Amino acid sequence: DSGVTQTPKHLITATGQRVTLRCSPRSGDLSVYWYQQSLDQGLQFLIQYYNGEERAKGNILERFSAQQFPDLHSELNLSSLELGDSALYFCASSKGLESSYNEQFFGPGTRLTVL
Amino acid sequence: QQQVKQSPQSLIVQKGGISIINCAYENTAFDYFPWYQQFPGKGPALLIAIRPDVSEKKEGRFTISFNKSAKQFSLHIMDSQPGDSATYFCAATAGNQFYFGTGTSLTVIP
Numbered sequence: 001d002s003g004v005t006q007t008p009k010h011l012i013t014a015t016g017q018r019v020t021l022r023c024s025p026r027s028g029d030l031s032v033y034w035y036q037q038s039l040d041q042g043l044q045f046l047i048q049y050y051n052g053e054e055r056a057k058g059n060i061l062e063r064f065s066a067q068q069f070p071d072l073h074s075e076l077n078l079s080s081l082e083l084g085d086s087a088l089y090f091c092a093s094s095k096g097l098e099s100s101y102n103e104q105f106f107g108p109g110t111r112l113t114v115l
Numbered sequence: 116q117q118q119v120k121q122s123p124q125s126l127i128v129q130k131g132g133i134s135i136i137n138c139a140y141e142n143t144a145f146d147y148f149p150w151y152q153q154f155p156g157k158g159p160a161l162l163i164a165i166r167p168d169v170s171e172k173k174e175g176r177f178t179i180s181f182n183k184s185a186k187q188f189s190l191h192i193m194d195s196q197p198g199d200s201a202t203y204f205c206a207a208t209a210g211n212q213f214y215f216g217t218g219t220s221l222t223v224i225p
Contacts, residue, residue, distance in 0.1 A: 002158065002160070004158075033213070035213075042204075042215055042216070042217045042218060043159070043204060043215040043218070044215070045213040045215075055211055056210065056211035058212060058213065090158050090159070092158070098211065099147070099208050099211045100147030100166075100208050103161050104161065105160075106158030106159050106160065107158055108158055109158055
């Protein structure tokens with residue numbers, strides 16, 4: 001158990017809908033990262049927040065957005081969902097800002113299925 | 116464009132054998148090269164990592180070999196065990212941008 005929690009575990013929705021994925025980082029961790037894992041694209045970095053502020057952006061679509069709240073939990077919002085958004089979404093957390101100096105701990109993931 | 120190229124896609128090794136997974140990159144700005152292990156239904160977990168100023172790092176049965184001039188790095192798993200059966204991802208970072216390889220599914224046969 002990494003100490004990172006993600007809810008829900010599974011999510012099934014329809015195209016065009018909007019969903020929110022939630023992540024609670026390990027106690028004391030200030031950085032939260034979001035990743036998408038799909039069969040055709042592999043594991044892709046989406047976005048990083050550190051202590052409430054966006055600090056790095058990867059291959060995140062404009063239809064997706066995230067935020068980190070004062071209690072450090074984070075939410076990933078996915079809107080206008082398409083079939084291709086079906087994937088596993090992982091959250092990871094680390095103590096510090098620099099990803100090359102702070103080990104990331106991954107949560108168990110949320111499996112999103114868009115029908 | 117795949118920033119980190121990983122091979123092979125799958126690997127079958129006998130128990131006690133050596134598993135070798137290779138990765139290559141182009142971006143010389145990358146400054147950290149971690150390897151992750153992922154079991155089915157779980158998130159990836161950091162296995163071992165190396166920085167470009169070191170050519171080799173060993174932790175137990177796991178070794179990273181790093182060739183800066185060739186822009187290649189590899190994971191060697193010595194005395195492979197059935198419990199090592201998992202998917203392995205290499206990665207490279209520049210700043211806080213993370214790029215992952217496509218993964219290698221390792222099966223260790225008893």
